[in-house]
Amino acid sequence: MRVLDFFQGISLGFQTIYLQPLNLLYCFVGVFIGTLVGVLPGIGPLGATAILLPVTFHVPPLASIIMLAGIYYGAQYGGSTTSILVNIPGEVASIVTCFDGHQMALQGRAGPALGIAAFCSFIAGTVGVLILMVVAYPLASLALKFGPPEYFSLMVLGMFILVYLAQKSLIKGIVMVVVGLVLGFVGMDIVTGQVRFTLNLDELLQGLGVVPMVIGLFGITEVLENLEITIKRSLFKPHIEGLLPSIKDWAEAKWAIARGTIVGCFLGILPGGGAVLASFVSYTIEKKASRHPEKFGKGAIEGVAGPEAANNAAATTNFIPLLTLGIPTNALMAMLFAGLLIHGITPGPLMLKERPDVFWGVIASMYTGNMMLLVLNIPLIWIWIKITKIPFRFLGPMIILFCVIGVYSINNSVFDLWIMIVFGVGGYILRKADYEPAPLILAHVLGPRLEQALRQSLLISDGSFAIFLSRPIALASFALGAFLVVLSFSRYLKKKREMF
Amino acid sequence: MGFSAIIFFASLKMEFGTPRDPGPGFMPLLSSVLLFSLSLVVLITGINPPVRNEDKRSLVGWENLKAPAVLVIALLGYTSLLEIFGYLAATFLLMFIMFFMDEPKRWFTSIAMAFVLTSLSFFVFYKLLGVPLPVGIFKIMR
Numbered sequence: 001m002r003v004l005d006f007f008q009g010i011s012l013g014f015q016t017i018y019l020q021p022l023n024l025l026y027c028f029v030g031v032f033i034g035t036l037v038g039v040l041p042g043i044g045p046l047g048a049t050a051i052l053l054p055v056t057f058h059v060p061p062l063a064s065i066i067m068l069a070g071i072y073y074g075a076q077y078g079g080s081t082t083s084i085l086v087n088i089p090g091e092v093a094s095i096v097t098c099f100d101g102h103q104m105a106l107q108g109r110a111g112p113a114l115g116i117a118a119f120c121s122f123i124a125g126t127v128g129v130l131i132l133m134v135v136a137y138p139l140a141s142l143a144l145k146f147g148p149p150e151y152f153s154l155m156v157l158g159m160f161i162l163v164y165l166a167q168k169s170l171i172k173g174i175v176m177v178v179v180g181l182v183l184g185f186v187g188m189d190i191v192t193g194q195v196r197f198t199l200n201l202d203e204l205l206q207g208l209g210v211v212p213m214v215i216g217l218f219g220i221t222e223v224l225e226n227l228e229i230t231i232k233r234s235l236f237k238p239h240i241e242g243l244l245p246s247i248k249d250w251a252e253a254k255w256a257i258a259r260g261t262i263v264g265c266f267l268g269i270l271p272g273g274g275a276v277l278a279s280f281v282s283y284t285i286e287k288k289a290s291r292h293p294e295k296f297g298k299g300a301i302e303g304v305a306g307p308e309a310a311n312n313a314a315a316t317t318n319f320i321p322l323l324t325l326g327i328p329t330n331a332l333m334a335m336l337f338a339g340l341l342i343h344g345i346t347p348g349p350l351m352l353k354e355r356p357d358v359f360w361g362v363i364a365s366m367y368t369g370n371m372m373l374l375v376l377n378i379p380l381i382w383i384w385i386k387i388t389k390i391p392f393r394f395l396g397p398m399i400i401l402f403c404v405i406g407v408y409s410i411n412n413s414v415f416d417l418w419i420m421i422v423f424g425v426g427g428y429i430l431r432k433a434d435y436e437p438a439p440l441i442l443a444h445v446l447g448p449r450l451e452q453a454l455r456q457s458l459l460i461s462d463g464s465f466a467i468f469l470s471r472p473i474a475l476a477s478f479a480l481g482a483f484l485v486v487l488s489f490s491r492y493l494k495k496k497r498e499m500f
Numbered sequence: 501m502g503f504s505a506i507i508f509f510a511s512l513k514m515e516f517g518t519p520r521d522p523g524p525g526f527m528p529l530l531s532s533v534l535l536f537s538l539s540l541v542v543l544i545t546g547i548n549p550p551v552r553n554e555d556k557r558s559l560v561g562w563e564n565l566k567a568p569a570v571l572v573i574a575l576l577g578y579t580s581l582l583e584i585f586g587y588l589a590a591t592f593l594l595m596f597i598m599f600f601m602d603e604p605k606r607w608f609t610s611i612a613m614a615f616v617l618t619s620l621s622f623f624v625f626y627k628l629l630g631v632p633l634p635v636g637i638f639k640i641m642r
Contacts, residue, residue, distance in 0.1 A: 058629075169542075171538055171541055171542055171545075172542060174538055175535065175538045175539065175542065178531055178534055178535045178538065179503070179535065181527070181531050182503075182507055182528065182531050182532070182535065185527065185528050185531075189524040191524070192515075192523065192524050194514060194515075194524040196510075196514065196524060196528065197507070197510060197528075220575075223571065224568040224571060224572070225568075227564075227567035227568050227571060227601075228564045228565070228567060228568055393599070393602040393603070394613075396598060397595050397598040397599060397613075397614075397617060398617070400571075400575075400594070400598065401591070401595070401617065401621050404575075404578070404591075404594075405621065405625050405631060405633070408582075408633070408634075409625075409631045409632065409633075412632050412634075414579055414582055414583055417575075417578075417579045417582070418579060421572070421575050421576060421579060424572075424575075425572055428568065451527045454522070454527070455522045455526070458519055458520065458521075458522055459520070459521065462520055463518060463519035463520030463521075464519070465519070
């Protein structure tokens, strides 16, 4: 890629954002909703994206992805607010911020905690966007040389990594992947046109809609779980004086910000990686790197700065595999992938050539969105403090309302509502049984492409599976996958030995 | 395991093909076999779960099921009645049930909140955003 092409792309991106007020508006809406969702426990960025996905079908594709992307990285900002003030993480990646952030608030240092979280997020998010810009073109050029065996192996690796990182059981994670694949077979076979598993229902000829599924699994299930438990909120009334960290705070946090940014940028690119993993890894690293690890859990500013930088950096670099390779690496990226497909845009290496306005527009929107988030989270912090007090008995009905409207409006079909309910109840039962739904969604979205890549690979190789061993990238991907399986199995055996 | 068995037998009716030219039944059949095997492993490992003496709660955690169960039944009823009664009536009932479930004594507040939320959502989504919602018995709202 020439330097001139690079600057032309950036220029195109900023023109797309700033000369089209609609895109700017959707960027603001996305980051605002993202912050809101991050602040509110009970609905996370996955659920919010699932619920708002149908709304974006009625807007241009660039505005759609700008808004959905804004929800994702916006939620990383908002999640830290409730973690620090109320000791309840607004979303999963902010769990770690509770450990030290709330302690800082109890010590009368809520302002610096909130301030450093916001500034770290901004710095790391901006670095993440820079990396996205620099890496995208070379990666996309490389991806153009990929064939079906490479795509098949990368998709399999992505699912393996997601399963390996599953918080609970590896076997249950693989079960979810296979179930997701099977659900992806419903409908018409791409190659032969044969109808599969439709139960003679015309509505299933196009397959199981991903939107009702995700809204059921992440929207309805969340509400069902929240109805079951009562979230007890801290009675602590925060007194916030000044949101700007002092020079001493910056001095203590600077290396944590740097390390967190690097960790987040790296883990965000990996298939299966994401903001959650990045924040936990960063906290562990900061504790190990600190000269005073005993301070962690008692209000160490590095315990806020590092994870906050990591989760925002990862939330940005998560887009690299999606936009350049066309491979979503987690459930939220899978939803964005599905959303772009519905708009007729296939994410991947050709998107940079065929739709540079979308690619560069998203990048420019991330710069803009990060700046908007700094404003939303520093001077306007009072709005979010008020919002943390909204009880779930008001939020729950509103979430259900958005779910049913969102699902019904896709096809004006009650059938989609039935799908939503089935997956809502199914998701609730799965979570009770310690099955995570994220691998299911990723596998469902990737399934048809995975099957197509496998069948094409076997056609090329005349039926020989050795093709996956003869291609370097495919071989490396499978080798890494096998290594992860061995690692997980040894971890499992170690646990068993400790029990006895 | 039941699910994988269903998929397995349904896949047998499709052409499996050959490794050189996989048919539509190729992946589903292999997936169902894998799923069955994994489910068997989960079942076997689940027969003797680790017992923690101090933890007397159900391993699955089925406490406080009443509210989720009521919501699921309400959603099923809502979906059945949506196109008959229309969005306004059906949604009002659903919202009322959700608010009432939380505070049964304050039924008037529940009615008021359900009315406000339903009307507001109808106005925003149907009138302002043009989202097609079933009108049902309230055809005069068109």
